[in-house]
Amino acid sequence: MPSDTLRQKLLRGARDGLPVGLGYFAVAFSLGITAKAAGLSPVQGFIASFLNHASAGEYALFSLIAAHAAYWEVAVVIFITNMRYLLMSAALSQKISPETPFFHRPLIGFGITDEIFGLGIAYKGWLSPAYLYSAFLVADLFWASGTATGIVAGNILPQNVVSALSVAIYGMFLAIIVPPARQNRVVAALVLISFACSFVFSVLPLVSALSDGMKVIILTVAISAAAALLFPVADAPAEGGEAA
Numbered sequence: 001m002p003s004d005t006l007r008q009k010l011l012r013g014a015r016d017g018l019p020v021g022l023g024y025f026a027v028a029f030s031l032g033i034t035a036k037a038a039g040l041s042p043v044q045g046f047i048a049s050f051l052n053h054a055s056a057g058e059y060a061l062f063s064l065i066a067a068h069a070a071y072w073e074v075a076v077v078i079f080i081t082n083m084r085y086l087l088m089s090a091a092l093s094q095k096i097s098p099e100t101p102f103f104h105r106p107l108i109g110f111g112i113t114d115e116i117f118g119l120g121i122a123y124k125g126w127l128s129p130a131y132l133y134s135a136f137l138v139a140d141l142f143w144a145s146g147t148a149t150g151i152v153a154g155n156i157l158p159q160n161v162v163s164a165l166s167v168a169i170y171g172m173f174l175a176i177i178v179p180p181a182r183q184n185r186v187v188a189a190l191v192l193i194s195f196a197c198s199f200v201f202s203v204l205p206l207v208s209a210l211s212d213g214m215k216v217i218i219l220t221v222a223i224s225a226a227a228a229l230l231f232p233v234a235d236a237p238a239e240g241g242e243a244a
Helices: 006-037 042-051 055-066 071-081 084-095 104-110 114-122 129-156 159-166 168-183 185-203 212-230
Strands: none
Touching: 006 042, 006 055, 006 114, 006 129, 042 055, 042 129, 055 071, 071 212, 084 104, 084 114, 104 129, 114 129, 168 185, 185 212
């Protein structure tokens, strides 16, 4: 069977990226309300979302901006919250043909999100950079546009409506943490421990004086490291005995 042409790969990527982008838009709209509260303009929100592709990382970004955190604190928090993409990049690199020019690799890494990673893993044969670029660009434009639209809405809607919409971001995070917490008692316990530690850090005399960014860094690293040491995840056996 002849391989797809460049045009076919681009069209296929755009087709697969469209439903991802539509889902992104709804989430990013809620993030836009948070960005508006942090004082960002629609253009600034668009650029921030175009360059940062994780909802958790972006929420942390806007929250730290609102708290006037230092640049280095913002950088460390974003690095920690987006660290999982390092693992996804390593996994996806195994599907890239050795003949692919090197410059494609950092560009593909820049465009990895959970959903784009899923599309890449499902791609048959060697992964086409053109396919990934197309899927990512379509999805990311919806993501960035959703944030900008949320900021615009926050500027023109009544304050009580903006306050109501801002609650949606918490609903999004509940949707993220509740399913795995129900399936895994360790995850549920860690979520509760995180809540308790955040409260303790807000009231302890010495620790409460730290900036919000520093608190997030300490708690994220400490709880994640403790969980990894005490409750390591076992490697899943390969299905059917086949190599991955």
